[in-house]
Amino acid sequence: MEHKTSFFKAIKAVIWKDLIAELRSKELVSGMLVFSLLVIFIFNFSLELSPSTRASVTAGVLWVTIIFAGTIGLNRSMAVEKDRGCLDGLLLAPVDRTAIYFGKSIANWIFMLIVAAIILPVYSILYNHNVISIGLVFVILLGSEGYVAIGTLLASMAVQARTRDILLPILLFPVVIPILIASVKASNGFLIGVAFNELTNWIYLLAAYDVIFTSVAFMVFDAVVEE
Amino acid sequence: MKSKPKWLKILDIITIISFALATLMVFFYAPLERVMGAVQKVFYFHVSAGWVGMLSFMIAAIAGIAYLIKKDSKWDLVGYSAVEIGIAFTMINVITGSIWARPIWNSWWTWDPRLTTATIMELVYFAYIMLRQGIDDPERRNRFSAVYAIVGFISVPLTFFSIRIFDRTIHPVVIGSGDANAIGSFDMTPLMLQTLLFSILVFSILFVDLMWHRIRLGQYSNEIEELKLRIQD
Amino acid sequence: MSTVIEIKNLIKRFGHKQVLKNLNFSVNQGEFVAILGPNGAGKTTLLRILSSLSKPNFGSITIGGYSLPDQAAAVRLKLGIVSHQPLLYGDLSAEENLLFYSRLYGMDHPQNRIYEILQLVGLEKRKKDMIRTYSRGMQQRLAIGRAILHDPEVLLLDEPHTGLDQDASNMLDQLLEQVATRGRTVVMTSHDLGRVANMASRFDILTKGKIQSSISVNDLPLHGLLEYYQSVLSLIDANAETKNGT
Numbered sequence: 079m080e081h082k083t084s085f086f087k088a089i090k091a092v093i094w095k096d097l098i099a100e101l102r103s104k105e106l107v108s109g110m111l112v113f114s115l116l117v118i119f120i121f122n123f124s125l126e127l128s129p130s131t132r133a134s135v136t137a138g139v140l141w142v143t144i145i146f147a148g149t150i151g152l153n154r155s156m157a158v159e160k161d162r163g164c165l166d167g168l169l170l171a172p173v174d175r176t177a178i179y180f181g182k183s184i185a186n187w188i189f190m191l192i193v194a195a196i197i198l199p200v201y202s203i204l205y206n207h208n209v210i211s212i213g214l215v216f217v218i219l220l221g222s223e224g225y226v227a228i229g230t231l232l233a234s235m236a237v238q239a240r241t242r243d244i245l246l247p248i249l250l251f252p253v254v255i256p257i258l259i260a261s262v263k264a265s266n267g268f269l270i271g272v273a274f275n276e277l278t279n280w281i282y283l284l285a286a287y288d289v290i291f292t293s294v295a296f297m298v299f300d301a302v303v304e305e
Numbered sequence: 306m307k308s309k310p311k312w313l314k315i316l317d318i319i320t321i322i323s324f325a326l327a328t329l330m331v332f333f334y335a336p337l338e339r340v341m342g343a344v345q346k347v348f349y350f351h352v353s354a355g356w357v358g359m360l361s362f363m364i365a366a367i368a369g370i371a372y373l374i375k376k377d378s379k380w381d382l383v384g385y386s387a388v389e390i391g392i393a394f395t396m397i398n399v400i401t402g403s404i405w406a407r408p409i410w411n412s413w414w415t416w417d418p419r420l421t422t423a424t425i426m427e428l429v430y431f432a433y434i435m436l437r438q439g440i441d442d443p444e445r446r447n448r449f450s451a452v453y454a455i456v457g458f459i460s461v462p463l464t465f466f467s468i469r470i471f472d473r474t475i476h477p478v479v480i481g482s483g484d485a486n487a488i489g490s491f492d493m494t495p496l497m498l499q500t501l502l503f504s505i506l507v508f509s510i511l512f513v514d515l516m517w518h519r520i521r522l523g524q525y526s527n528e529i530e531e532l533k534l535r536i537q538d
Numbered sequence: 539m540s541t542v543i544e545i546k547n548l549i550k551r552f553g554h555k556q557v558l559k560n561l562n563f564s565v566n567q568g569e570f571v572a573i574l575g576p577n578g579a580g581k582t583t584l585l586r587i588l589s590s591l592s593k594p595n596f597g598s599i600t601i602g603g604y605s606l607p608d609q610a611a612a613v614r615l616k617l618g619i620v621s622h623q624p625l626l627y628g629d630l631s632a633e634e635n636l637l638f639y640s641r642l643y644g645m646d647h648p649q650n651r652i653y654e655i656l657q658l659v660g661l662e663k664r665k666k667d668m669i670r671t672y673s674r675g676m677q678q679r680l681a682i683g684r685a686i687l688h689d690p691e692v693l694l695l696d697e698p699h700t701g702l703d704q705d706a707s708n709m710l711d712q713l714l715e716q717v718a719t720r721g722r723t724v725v726m727t728s729h730d731l732g733r734v735a736n737m738a739s740r741f742d743i744l745t746k747g748k749i750q751s752s753i754s755v756n757d758l759p760l761h762g763l764l765e766y767y768q769s770v771l772s773l774i775d776a777n778a779e780t781k782n783g784t
Contacts, residue, residue, distance in 0.1 A: 081611040083644035091641035099629035102668060162669075162677075163623030167684075169591055170625075171642035172614040228456065235449045241439035249436060252429040253456055256463035283470075287463060294459055298452045301373050305444070305592040443553035530554045 081172055088173040092181025093188075096155070100189065106154045110147040110193045117143045118201060127205070136209060137265035140201065141221070141258060144194060148225055149247050151189050152233040155182065160237045169303060179299040183230040183292075190222045213268035213277065220284040221261030224291045225254055231295040234302050257291070260284045313517055320507075320514045327500075327507040335500035338491055345491070347405045349501050353508035355398040355423070360512060361391025362430065366458035369451035381447040382527075384454050385437070386519035388430050390512065395427050409489040418468040425464050429457040542567045542692060542723045543588065548597035550583055557583050559747035561597075570724040572738035574731055574767060576774055579744045581727035585696045588725065589619050602691055615643070618685035618693045618722075622700035624677040625684065628670040632661050632680050635669060636687055643688040651687065658717050659683040675706030682710070682718050693718060695726035699733055711737065731767050743770055 100106050121139045125131065159165040159182075168178050198218075202208045229250055236245040264280035331349045338345035368384035371377075402420065403413045414420065433453050440446040493501070543565040550558040557580045565571050575581050586592040587599065590610045599606040602616045619625075626635045636655060640648035656662040659679040669677060678698060685693060695714070699707045715737055728734045731741070741763060742752045750770065753763060 081609075081615055083642060087644065088642060091638060094641075095627065095630065095634075095638045098634055099627055103629040105629075158627070158629075162628060163621060163625045164627055166591060166619075166621065166623070167625035167639070168642070170589060170614055170617070170619055171639065172611040172644070173642055231452075231456070235436070235452065238445065239436065239439035239449075240441060241435070245436065245439055248432045249453065252425055252432055253460035255425055256460060256467040259464070259467040283467070290459065290463070294456060298373065298455060301448050301452055305586070527554065534554050 083171065083173045085174055085177050088171075088177035089181045089184070092168075092178060093185045096182070096185035097188070099158070106151050107189055107192055109154065110151045110189065111196060113150055114143045114147045114193060114197050115200065117146055118197075118204070122204075129207075132205060132207075133270065134266075136201075136269050137262050140197070140209070140265065141262050143197060144190065144218070144222065145225065145251075145254070145258065147193055148190055148222070148229060149250060151193070152186060152226075152229045152250075153236070153242075153246050155186050155189070156230075156233040156237040157242075159234075165234075165303065175300045175303055176296055178303070179230065179234075179296065182234075183226050183295075186230055187223055187226045190226060191219070194218050194222065209269060211268050213274050214265055216281065217261055217264045217268065217284065220281065220288055221257055221264075224257040224284065224288040227288065227292040227295050228254055228257075231299055231302060234299070238302075257284070257287050260287060313514075313521075316510070316514050316517065320511050323507045323510060327504050330500045330503055335497050336494055338497075340491065341409060341489065344405055344408050347401045349504040350508075351398060351401040351405065352501060353504040354394045354401065356505055357508045357512045358391050358395035358398055358423075358426070360509070361387040361394065362426065362454075362458055362461070365391065365454040369454035369458075372447060372451040373455075378443070378447055381451065382520055382523040383516075384451060386516055386523060388433055388454065389519065390515050392427065392430050392434075394508075394512075395423060395430075399423050399427065405489075418465060421468055422461065422465040426457075426461045429461065433457060540567050541565070542569075542602055543725065544598075544600045545588075546598045548584075548587065548599065549595045550580070550587060550592070551595050557747055558587075558594075561744075561748055563742070563749055565723055565725060567723055568721070569740055570719060570738045571726070571740045571742055572731075572734040573725065573727045573742050573744050573749075574734075575727075575729065575744035576771060577729055580747050581729075581744055582696055584744065585621075585694055585725070585727055589617055589694050590614055615688070616691045618688070618690035618718075619696070620678075620681050620685045620693070620698045620718075621696040622698065624669075624681040626669045626677060626680060629668055631666050631668055632656060632672075633665040635680065636684060639684055639687055645688060648687075655683040655687055659713060673706070674701055675703070675709060678702060678706070678710055679713055682713055686718050686722075691723060693722045693724045695724065697727055697729070699728070699730070707733070731764060735763070741767075743767065745770065745774055 118139065121127065121142075125135060125139075127135070127139075159168070169175070198210050198214075202210060229246075232249045232253075233246055236242050236249060239245050260280055260283050264277055264284060267277040267280065268274075327349075331346050335346070335349070337343065365384045365387040368380045368387060372380035372384065399420070402423075406415065407413055433450060436453055437446055437450050440449060541564050543563070545561060545563040548558050548561040548563070549556065561580075561584070563584075573581050573584065583592065587594050587606070588601065590606055590613055593607050601613045604612040604616075606613055627638070630638065633652060633656065636652045637648060640652060645651065653662070656665050659682060661676065661680055661683070664672070664676075669680070672680070682698075698710060698714075702710060711733075719737070724738075726734060726738065734741075738755070740752060740754050742749045744750070751766075753766070755763075758766070
């Protein structure tokens, strides 16, 4: 007799639940969006983003924005699970713990991509300079995947700690630096118009990091939720 | 209370003697480097401390894996002890590096891949300590710190690799192939190499000694906890 | 009568503190067992272990013929749990919450069952509203609906009255008695005997990490039970005071 609900059904259920809840409340994406815009404005004044300086720092500004906004999203996404004891509810169901992990990660990834999809055109309009290209979109897809993979794992630890409000960025930022570096470098390449095939090494590197971080998180997630 | 085991006493004495010996070797046995002069002497303990730092964090990650498999709190004690020692030695490594860099690179700090990675590594394990302090339930604390020790240890080499491929290092690579851009590089004479190898050996002994003491300390504090609870019951 | 829940020599430690000390406990099919005890006696810990959320340090546990923690998935399918938190998502409606859980439990055509449950707990008129807008009592009623959604054999209730006022508690009792516990084996924790006195068929008193006594309703009239429980509690209080005094 099969006792466990199928892996993919469980993942789908978790993603569906997160998307419906977000559609209803719009707290997570709107919070991340407003925060992102504020970060861009703060950068504008603190770095004086004149056209000449902008060329070299755009990639950095975009990624710092994405990563800062990401921590807000991750914290919120896991806090919801902790609030009414829902994490216990998930764990009580006959599903693989890793299905819960993938469900939450994919939902978080979708939220980050939605935010990025709004931020990029807004940035382009604000500075009257199109930053969107296939290459950049590709880098954002890969970079945010790795970020979310490790971020979802660490956020599920952070929300279970007494110091949950401050812990996530402290845990996440030092270990996510390799992804940040690769993403910024690759994005910068695409922004200054380097050909796609010259940047494939960075893309491969990012993909490799994604695989490493996702599989490590996948292997240890059980230990984070199972008592 | 158990008295200090005989072997630990012996190890303490070996550590002290060999450390004194290593210091003497650095100053009197190894020849003076002709360009950099006396400041190059820092190199021997600098490399050794860096080695112990890496070794500690590797042991913490292995202890983390062992804990997640066995769920035995002695592995948590091993991991936590290793991280504490690793933090201390990595700090020694970074500070001695700075002392050397000031006259050679003309700056206390550069954004060199090795310096940067060493410092980020230090931050990873500061985060590890903060994570532990934020969790009250001991069993959960053990699990989470095991997970973080593993994740952190995997991330550090990736950080180094990422920084390395786009920045040419100016840090000398004394062992193995050198880089033409390196500033402060030198060829090791046999006497220097012997001194270095001996220093690394001595620091490794020091590491074992410190681990032993730290684990004993942890065991005692566990016993105290247990005794406190027995009084309450 | 067959045994549904069987715990032998259960030990659970938190760090150095032993919360459950060599506890033995068994429940027959169809029994309603109330676990009573003062706060901090280990009631919630025991229920978390039974519900597969927490692992014991030592001891064997079988539920419905499957053992914990090795066959956790099979056990989970047989369990319904109501805790003092509703385990519901505030931003989802009642219907969506139930739909989500039905998917997690791998139910194929849940619509009819969800409709049935919403009627049973009396929330079908508000099924489209977000849980956030519900009162505590309504949330707890839906939590009971969630717990019996997959028609479990065993129902575990962990202080389900926490945070409810008198009216809501009475309504919850009614729901438990008439719907949720019918035909099921039930284990419920409480620190308040008065609350569970009319429902349970057996009362187990848990103090100092062990079941100190187990009393069937047939053995002792209710007022006798109340007196006995009071005396157990006051004994513990007296012990605590002498200890604090020294």
